[in-house]
Amino acid sequence: MSKFWSRTAREAKPYTPGEQPNELQVIKLNTNENPYPPSPNTLEAMKRVVNEDLRKYPTPTVDSLKSVIANREGVNDEQVFVGNGSDEVLAFAFQAFFESNEAIKFPGVTYSFYPVYANLYGIPFQEVPLNEDFTINVDGMKQSIGGVIFPNPNAPTGLALRLNQVEKVLQGNPNSVVVVDEAYVEFGAESAVQLVEQYPNLLVTKTLSKSHALAGIRVGYAIGQEELIEGLERIKNSFNSYTINRVSLAGAEAALRDDAYYQETLERVINTRVWFKQSLEELGFEVLDSKANFLFVKPVRVEAEWLYLTLKERGFYIRYFDKSKVRGYVRISVGTDEEMERLLNEISNLL
Numbered sequence: 001m002s003k004f005w006s007r008t009a010r011e012a013k014p015y016t017p018g019e020q021p022n023e024l025q026v027i028k029l030n031t032n033e034n035p036y037p038p039s040p041n042t043l044e045a046m047k048r049v050v051n052e053d054l055r056k057y058p059t060p061t062v063d064s065l066k067s068v069i070a071n072r073e074g075v076n077d078e079q080v081f082v083g084n085g086s087d088e089v090l091a092f093a094f095q096a097f098f099e100s101n102e103a104i105k106f107p108g109v110t111y112s113f114y115p116v117y118a119n120l121y122g123i124p125f126q127e128v129p130l131n132e133d134f135t136i137n138v139d140g141m142k143q144s145i146g147g148v149i150f151p152n153p154n155a156p157t158g159l160a161l162r163l164n165q166v167e168k169v170l171q172g173n174p175n176s177v178v179v180v181d182e183a184y185v186e187f188g189a190e191s192a193v194q195l196v197e198q199y200p201n202l203l204v205t206k207t208l209s210k211s212h213a214l215a216g217i218r219v220g221y222a223i224g225q226e227e228l229i230e231g232l233e234r235i236k237n238s239f240n241s242y243t244i245n246r247v248s249l250a251g252a253e254a255a256l257r258d259d260a261y262y263q264e265t266l267e268r269v270i271n272t273r274v275w276f277k278q279s280l281e282e283l284g285f286e287v288l289d290s291k292a293n294f295l296f297v298k299p300v301r302v303e304a305e306w307l308y309l310t311l312k313e314r315g316f317y318i319r320y321f322d323k324s325k326v327r328g329y330v331r332i333s334v335g336t337d338e339e340m341e342r343l344l345n346e347i348s349n350l351l
């Protein structure tokens with residue numbers, strides 16, 4: 001605390017990101033990164049910019065990338081917004097669509113950045129407890145006053161809602177914005193982008209961080225009807241019109257044009273998730289039915305916190321949420337087959 005801090009700085013309750021260890025030898029399964037590298041074409045495109053174009057500002061309207069995204073998502077260019085990671089897109093959505101006198105709703109167990117933004121922007125919120133089986137309570141998400149936000153698949157559970165359930169939330173909130181955060185959708189859930197035409201209150205956010213192995217260049221985007229996208233543009237241009245840098249723009253565009261490569265890596269991650277889940281279940285662990293690139297796991301015979309700390313000492317980073325309502329659980333990102341085999345071996349030895 002400093003006497004120089006504004007009230008906003010004093011009252012901020014910042015998000016605590018997963019650990020980013022520097023040692024190269026560790027097996028890092030704590031922040032849901034893609035274990036495979038970006039495609040060679042993606043890297044080439046970024047190198048070209050580094051060699052030729054860094055002197056110039058990026059194009060603030062990011063037209064070219066928007067058009068590639070629009071094509072891929074089957075929407076118009078005007079229905080696309082691009083941000084510096086989907087975290088930034090979400091931050092802009094909180095500012096553009098949620099109000100300080102109207103409570104928004106999100107699930108009781110979810111992405112912990114939502115309460116952080118709500119606090120930062122002075123937006124009241126109501127946390128809707130999950131159902132017994134950890135699924136999102138769809139009826140509970142209806143009739144919000146200020147709006148709704150939830151990830152699909154949810155984090156950190158990995159459980160996904162079907163599209164008809166997402167529609168129920170949309171229909172239950174006709175006068176407020178429903179943000180569906182699809183950071184992990186490519187790993188097996190259904191995207192709500194196809195509902196955008198029908199629901200003016202729907203904003204879908206996506207990211208290249210996971211599906212396209214580009215967490216390091218920070219590109220995320222939103223799809224919604226024009227009036228929502230214009231709202232986001234107003235906030236962005238009041239903050240930093242050049243928010244996407246040239247290297248990121250080139251990398252994102254090249255990655256989105258390189259579907260075959262990324263499709264294959266997605267399939268690999270999904271296959272690894274399937275066998276790894278089964279193996280943990282064979283050890284007696286409880287594992288939720290994840291549609292994301294991570295598994296939410298309740299260990300048996302050992303405590304979740306002990307498992308997290310012990311694995312860390314041995315060079316395996318997984319995520320443990322010490323302050324959360326899900327204390328008995330850990331979240332494990334899906335790495336390569338080799339990484340998961342080594343982890344499984346280590347866990348088996350610890351039991």
Ligand code: PMP
Nearest residue numbers: 085086087111151183207209220
């Ligand atoms: N939403 C959810 C549910 C996430 O888990 C994450 C990653 N931590 C994000 C959004 C943000 O991802 P990024 O900013 O890398 O696009």
